[in-house]
Amino acid sequence: QKEVEQNSGPLSVPEGAIASLNCTYSDRGSQSFFWYRQYSGKSPELIMSIYSNGDKEDGRFTAQLNKASQYVSLLIRDSQPSDSATYLCAVNQAGTALIFGKGTTLSVSS
Amino acid sequence: GAVVSQHPSWVICKSGTSVKIECRSLDFQATTMFWYRQFPKQSLMLMATSNEGSKATYEQGVEKDKFLINHASLTLSTLTVTSAHPEDSSFYICSAIASGGAVLYEQYFGPGTRLTVT
Numbered sequence: 088q089k090e091v092e093q094n095s096g097p098l099s100v101p102e103g104a105i106a107s108l109n110c111t112y113s114d115r116g117s118q119s120f121f122w123y124r125q126y127s128g129k130s131p132e133l134i135m136s137i138y139s140n141g142d143k144e145d146g147r148f149t150a151q152l153n154k155a156s157q158y159v160s161l162l163i164r165d166s167q168p169s170d171s172a173t174y175l176c177a178v179n180q181a182g183t184a185l186i187f188g189k190g191t192t193l194s195v196s197s
Numbered sequence: 198g199a200v201v202s203q204h205p206s207w208v209i210c211k212s213g214t215s216v217k218i219e220c221r222s223l224d225f226q227a228t229t230m231f232w233y234r235q236f237p238k239q240s241l242m243l244m245a246t247s248n249e250g251s252k253a254t255y256e257q258g259v260e261k262d263k264f265l266i267n268h269a270s271l272t273l274s275t276l277t278v279t280s281a282h283p284e285d286s287s288f289y290i291c292s293a294i295a296s297g298g299a300v301l302y303e304q305y306f307g308p309g310t311r312l313t314v315t
Binding site: 119121123128129130131132133136175183184185186187188189190 | 231239240241243246288290292303304305306307308309311
């Protein structure tokens with residue numbers, strides 16, 4: 088059974104702080120790794136994708152991948168109240184369906 | 198780019214009736230689309246994989262005769278919930294993989310369809 092594990096949270100951080108979200112996955116054959124943001128009642132929105140070990144930065148977001156440890160993380164710098172949402176970690180092999188974690192709820196207080 | 202639409206965005210139907218949900222890739226071709234279902238406060242659960250021109254592949258526990266999927270073109274997949282019951286009430290979301298290009302493996306989600314069966 089392929090699984091993706093995330094802490095459900097809620098993770099609470101003050102505005103301007105760094106939010107750190109973590110994810111582990113069970114399938115060593117996983118090739119693609121994604122972070123989606125989902126607001127209540129809305130569908131997921133892709134915010135980061137990463138395919139190789141190391142860091143990938145995009146604006147305030149940094150994704151980190153360590154395939155040896157089967158670990159993916161997302162850092163959100165200068166967190167804003169608008170970042171409050173559920174963050175879904177997802178993995179797959181090329182072209183196949185995504186396997187989602189249950190999501191981590193982030194709350195950023197102003 | 199990479200926009201996926203769904204129609205309708207919400208629908209209310211009576212128990213026993215059928216409902217069709219459309220998923221379209223608006224600015225790219227999608228040989229593969231996926232259908233997910235999400236119950237309140239739960240994560241997305243894959244229902245089926247839809248490939249253009251072939252039969253859909255259903256996940257274990259999903260009734261293929263109840264959830265009919267058709268992927269007749271590279272930009273359109275439909276999900277028909279037949280003989281709907283209140284327990285089918287959920288948020289149905291499709292996603293599509295862009296065929297070719299630099300973002301081959303990224304999946305883009307439609308806005309979802311909220312189904313309520315009374």
